[in-house]
Amino acid sequence: MTATAEREAAAAPLPRPAWGRHLVAVAVLAVVLVPLPLVLPAAQQSVAVRVLVFAILAIGWNVMSGFGGMFSFGHAAYFGLGAYVSVWLLVERGISPWIGMLVGMVVAGAFAALIGFLALRYRLKGAYFALATFAFAEMLRLIAINSDLVNRAVGYNVPLRSEPSWAYMQFEPGSANYFWIALALTVVALVVTILFLRSRQGRFTVAVRDDEDAAAALGIPVMRTKLITIALSGAITSVAGTFYVQYYFFVDPDVAFGNSVSIQAILPAVIGGVATIWGPVIGAAVLGPLNDVTATVLRNPPPALDFLQGRAGLDVVLYALLLILIVLLLPQGVYGAIRDRVQRRRAGRRPA
Amino acid sequence: MTLLEVESVSKSFRGLRAVDDVSFTVEEGSILGIIGPNGAGKTTLFNLVAGALPPDTGSVRLAGTDVTGAKPHRISHAGMARTFQLMKPFGSLSVLENVAVARMAAGASRRRAPAEAADVVDRVGLTRWRDARSEGLPTAGLKRLELARALASRPRVLLLDEVLAGLVPAERTPVMELLETLRRDDGITLVFVEHIMAAVMRLSDSVLVLDQGRVLTSGEPHQVTQDPRVIEAYLGEEPTVAGP
Amino acid sequence: MTRPTTAHGAPAEDGGAVTAADPATDTPVAATGGRAWWRGAVGRTALVLLLAVLAVALAYWRSGSGVVVSQAVVTGILIGGVYGLVAMGLTLIFGVLDIVNFAHGAFLAVALYVTVEMTGRFGVHPYLALLVAVPVMFLLGAAVQRGILSFSIGQPLENQLLITLGLALLIDNLLLLVFGPNPRSVALPGDSGVEILGAVATVSRLLAFGVALVLAALLYLLLQRTRLGTAIRAVAANDTGAQLVGIDTRRIYMLTFAIGTACAGAAGVLVSPLVTIEPTTGELFNIIAFVVVVLGGMGNVVGALVGGLLIGLTEQLGALYLPGQSPLLAVFVVFVLVLFLRPQGLFGSKA
Amino acid sequence: MRKRWTPALAVALPVVLAACGGSAPPGATGSDEGGGTGDTIVIGSLHPLSGAAAADGQQMDNGAQLAVDAINEAGGIESLGGAQLELASADTQGAPEVGQSEAQRLIQEGAVALVGTYQSAVSQNVAATAERNQVPFVIDVSSADEILQQGYTYTFRLQPSAEVLGQRGAEYLAQVSEAAGAPAQTVAVLHEQGPFGTAITESFRAQAEQLGMTVGEVITYDAANVSDFTTQITTVQESGADVLMVAGYYRDGVLVANAVQTVGPELDAVYGVANGAFDTPQFPGEVGAAGEGVFDANYRLDITNPETQELAELYEQTHGDQMRTAAVLSHEAVRVVADALERAGDTDPAALRDAIAETQLESLMAQSGPIAFTETGENENATPILMQVLDGNVRQVYPEEYAETPPVYPAPPGL
Secondary structure (H helix, E strand, O other), rough: OOHHHHHHHOOOEOOOOOOOHHHHHHHHHHHHHHHHHHHHOOOHHHHHHHHHHHHHHHHHHHHHHHOOOOOOOHHHHHHHHHHHHHHHHHHOOOOOOOHHHHHHHHHHHHHHHHHHHHHHHOOHHHHHHHHHHHHHHHOOOOOOOOOOOHHHHHHHHHHHHHHHHOOOOOOOOOOHHHHHHHHHHHHHHHHHHHHHHHHHHHHHHHHHHHHHHHHHHHHOOOHHHHHHHHHHHHHHHHHHHHHHHHHHHHHHHHHOOOOHHHHHHHHHHHHHHHHHOOHHHHHHHHHHHHHHHHHHHOOOOOHHHHHOOOOHHHHHHHHHHHHHHHHOOOOOHHHHHHHHHHHHHOOOOOOO | EEEEEEEEEEEOOOOEEEEEEEEEEEEOOOOOEEEEEOOOOHHHHHHHOOOOOOOOOOEEEEEEEEEOOOHHHHHHHEEEEEEOOOOOOOOOHHEEEEEEEHHHHHOOOOOOOHHHHHHHHHHHHHHHHEEEHHOOOOOOHHHHHHHHHHHHOOOOOEEOOEEEEEOOOOOOHHHHHHHHHHHHOOOEEEEEOOOOOHHHHHHHHHHEEOOOOOEEEOOOHHHHHOOOOHHHHHHHOOOOOOOO | OOOOOOOOOOOOOOOOHHHOHHHOOOOOOOOOOHHHHHHHHHHHHHHHOOOOOHHHHHHHHOOOOHHHHHHHHHHHHHHHHHHHHHHHHHHHHHHOOOOOOOOOOHHHHHHHHHHHHHHHHOOHHHEEEEEEEHHOOOOHHHHHEEEEEHHHHOOHHHHHHHHHHHHHHHHHHHHHHHHHOOOOOOOOOOOOEEEEOOOEEEEEHHHHHHHHHHHHHHHHHHHHHHHHHHHHHHHHHHHHHHHOOOOHHHHHHHHHHHHHHHHHHHHHHHHHHOOOOOOOOHHHHHHHEEEEEEHHHHOOOHHHHHHHHHHHHHHHHHHHHOOOOOHHHHHHHHHHHHHHHHHOOOOOOOO | OOOHHHHHHHHHHHHHHHHHHOOOOOOOOHHHHHOOOOOOEEEEEEEEOOOOOOHHHHHHHHHHHHHHHHHOOOOOOOHHHHOOOOOOOOOOOHHHHHHHHHHHHHHHOOEEEEEEEEHHHHHHHHHHHHHOOOEEEOHHHHHHHHHHOOOOEEEEOOOOHHHHHHHHHHHHHHHHHOOOOOOOOOOEEEOOOOOOHHHHHHHHHHHHHHOOOOEEEEEEOOOOOOOOOOHHHHHHHHOOOOOOEEEEHHHHHHHHHHHHHOOOOOOOOOEEOOOOOOOOHHHHHHHHHHOOEEEEEOOOOOOHHHHHHHHHHHHHHHOOOOOOHHHHHHHHHHHHHHHHHHHHHOHHHHHHHHHHHOOEEOOOEEEOOOEEEEOOEEEEEEEEEEEEEEEEEEEEEEEEHHHHOOOOOOOOOOO
């Protein structure tokens, strides 16, 4: 049997967690990206902002489902709450979206904890847990559609202001401020994630994910740890929702709570690497433009493929194929694969 | 002083009485060995005592406080630690981190935990594996890791579920010596389930024999092994002296 | 799903108890047999029937019209049959391969287009398309499992989910490419309304319902009475164990997925006269089918049928209780309640 | 497991590269098409070319392209030296954020105006984008009233608003039923629960009640999931209504017609308002006898107009498909932009906007006058007309000036 050999190999030293290095990397990333909007044309800039929104969404998902090991298929609920709470406060009460963002985080975090409590209380796991989270997100969507309180299916438009305003997070179209705000929010989300993972609470989260019984036996309150993780995850994701509305100026129940949002929370993390700090960011950077790339390639195909031009649906076919391939070939995600590779190198072993 | 008092606890699974009216007490600083054939209910008994399962009836008192049916983490905070027969490492973490988490769970700060954990790692003889990913450890390493994590929570009572099983004889001696120092130098009270009779004979102050969920007998190690009922219960099970 | 940790060895001496107390980890498969199960099933059936009667009475009280309520019940049962039909293949796949297969609706859409082509090109009776759709879908399923999904075995749940979502996207848009976006339809010759218990239903719905029953019976027999079925159940219950007794699990995975997809094919043909056929039509059924699968207990084909009926009724009667709310809301409420109170499904055994 | 590495990298690399390429400044693609410079003027066309609404989206894109071709053939924009038009088509996939970034891209690539988009949620987004970039946006199809209630100055809409649709729908019903000597008294409503169905219903109900009709049972449904309407139709039957008003989309419209045939309620008419099914050419074919006699009050291409007939023929020749009304609206949207370019003699967005605001353009639609925009940007002469399925064909039946044939009323289901 090779099992022993594999074990020996796997027991190769793990690098000590390098929180400091991660934080430095975040800082470097921020500094490198700050001038980006000055060189990017407007359309690409809006793709860049979209990438950052996806990244925040996925960073949030990753906290709960990656590091916490509780697979959520309903992050649309928290995204949507972040969007709706802030836009409701803005439109109905004239309250700044910055405050709305904070309120949205609290509401989404609390709702996430409530769902988590129910699902965990009834010991749901794996696919069942995922389907329960999905059901709650759908219920929010259906309730919003038929609720006068939030304008039913019509949703909300963000009122245009005559003057750009930091207080109301509204600037001229194509303003670099949007990118910078999104970047800042992403950086904060990353830093919060890193600090959380480094903290006692974060260590507990990972321990509980790896083995609940052992964690409990060592004195870690399992339920509380999970709920804190879930609430943090919901709060981070809600920020993406708040920013989304301020950037796209419009939200309705499908945009906010539709299951495509839940999928968009999972996609970047899986593509980039689940349960890694950088996975969601890398995944978002790959996926965000992928749609546009496939569309562009097919809009102006190389001469040999000219016959494909204008075939509706083809861009999505290509996108779907790439998606399947990436997930199949890089099950650990882009970052996960690179990390494993580096670690193996470091261990002085070449892959078999 | 009586540290741990278990009073007529019972537990059934779908009509099957896994643990049936079991009582015993453990004095502070003593070592209790629990033996019994496969399926005797030893692990279930541990789960009942450590809070992993609530007992159907009966009570568990730790240092005079009733902890019956309390959540495992509360019992841990009250001073009882346990290891698992099927090792349960935090697989994605290194050995040191595993132990550091246990230190933190017992209240150590994030800064101090690693240094304190390193001491425990050294003490159980895992220094060589300190930075290894725990899920890749060989069995002997995992057994020691279980022990290290339990120790890291600085318990008054330590429940050990077959810490010697799966070790070759040469590996057993240092672990047994370690257990002896734990009692002698740290004053930790030990309750352990073990199949390896040599270890039971060497370590225990007293022995509890379980069979089919009930207490068959208890007493000094030498008395117990002479008991014909014990011999009968073990008949055809496995040799009374050597381990598997 | 927790991240992969150490593979645990053989069962503990007496330590299995902790996990056995956790219902969500059980993997019941079609009627695991045993008298106790039967008694429980009968009891639960009685309970469900009682609840159903109560629901109908309440609906009557809310709407005040007997005709409306009886129509709701008849429609609910007939739609429920369709839901059950669609969910049957899905529940097999879910139970055996442990995959949340979001491409199931897309497979169904393929069968819809097969039916369109058969009736359109050759003018045959729509149900004759079964002869083509079922084997074609069987082969397609086998190919997809071997060619794509088999590589994802052992990967975490979210990876498998994304792969099936990608597949759904792929199939939908291939259909769009090949058949264009215009809606198609299939007419069942001689389809007309029939009166039952003061309510009306179309022949096509009644037939779909009848075939759903037949299909459920066939699947049940396949699972219970054939060697293949025994092997499938063994793999569902414990794949390592099945491997140890010499079952080729890879083959069983492929065959199960193929059978599940063939069921989607049969369902596609049967619902073709009932729906407007567009590339995205299959997606309509996905969500409901998952709800039905959980309700019936995963891997349980009879449960899927009963679950389908319950959801059909919930949807119809729910619309009467909560006018102005989406009927889906009632469906999700029932779904969440079942998840919480009986995660192994209404008819799953507790192992 | 480990062997997967190399191929994986091989796949990942091009993807990452492609991704980088996508967010880099536009290379050849953007500048070649170059907007207002030189002899070509780019108009952006945003429609759902894939996804659930692809059928309409593709028709609309085709319609817009036909307009561009016709204008170019006729010599382009004369006041700009015969400048040729070019249509830059983009797929919104029916998703608001895709619509937004595609709009942004088209504007950046030099589009002088945008036309689109079909889904109201997408149009809301594109309208905000257009407004903030000060590029004119002519909505061909999207009914939500809210879009033009935001005070936008760069957004115009060709199709009648939900409000107008609902109002006229109620008026036509009252007039036609009274003329037939069987005035509609109690109307039951079945509408999809989205903003579209809700808005139509609200304005219909208000007008109907003013005209002395009673709106009784109002039933909503979720268009994305509904699969049978027999219960709802039975409820309508029991409510004793004599007309059933239906506001919804294609798939659900078909299901309603089938359910009405199955249940057979005693109704004087099944009456759609802006229904996505009842006036489409596919509808009578799909539902057969169940569609006979069904009304729909909706905006409509005017088939009595010879120019419209010509366009319909051309469309069928070019695309082998029957032209839908939505395609005509996209066609018109392009014509509005071209006409404004001609009058402004300038591609400057502000000048173009002002020119669009003063549009007076004959329409191929059944309209109560030429295309002209109100202060808020609504097409003031846009109006629905009444259609009815007769002998397996959708016919224009009311008001008289657009009628191909008089309406048949009452028209009980299964006529």
